[in-house]
Amino acid sequence: MLSRRSLLAGLLAAAVAAPLATIAPGEAEAQSWGGPGPGPNRRPPPPRHERRPPPRRGYVWVPGHWEWRRGRYVWMSGRWVRARPGWHHRNSQWVWRNGRWVYVPGGWHR
Secondary structure, rough: OOOOOHHHHHHHHHHHHHHHHHOOOOHHHHOOOOOOOOOOOOOOOOOOOOOOOOOOOOOEOOEEEEEEEEEEEEOOOOOEEOOOOOOOOEOEOOOOOOEEEEEEEEEEEE
């Protein structure tokens, strides 16, 4: 039988490791709206106007975007991310593909 301490340690380790797990690009699109089944069947709202904070040396501004969560669009605010020399950050976007809206996550590209 597991002790309370070992159970808590296991849960903490899983919580820390979960965001570090990698998903293949095709899987990311399939899971982009929060799980299996149909995704959004309506166009995402227009992007919100955000006031960009002052520039930060060594960082790149990633604008906010809409995500599909629990059957509705939710706004995710823009943020500064640490620059990666030799890489270009591509913003996330929604595209119409095969009769449905698909979220294509942004990320770093060479």
